[in-house]
Amino acid sequence: MTDINMPDFxxxxxxxxxxxxxxxxxxxxxxxxxDQVYAPVNEEPFHCFPKPFALQTLVxxxxxxxxxx
Incomplete structure (x- = not known):
């Protein structure tokens, strides 16, 4: 799990x-x-959650x- 926007990466x-x-x-x-992001990760599996998100949905x-x- 990683945030898309971070200071150095x-x-x-x-x-x-x-x-x-x-x-x-x-x-x-x-x-x-x-709403401004597309994931350039062409391989499955991946998922993108908008913030804020429900913890149970993530789990x-x-x-x-x-x-x-």
Missing amino acids: NGFDVAERARERHPGLPIVFVTALA TTVDEMLAGR
Whole structure:
């Protein structure tokens, strides 16, 4: 799970580096700018949550991603 907008990196860079080590790793992006963002991560699985988000929604989504659904 990574925020898209960060001071020195962005979430897409973090996801790319993580997937270099772990191909197919599920990625969850969070952002306050969801209406202005597209995810350049062409591999599934990934999901983008706009801030604020409900904790239960995040938990359910992560659970499903880890279960491969």
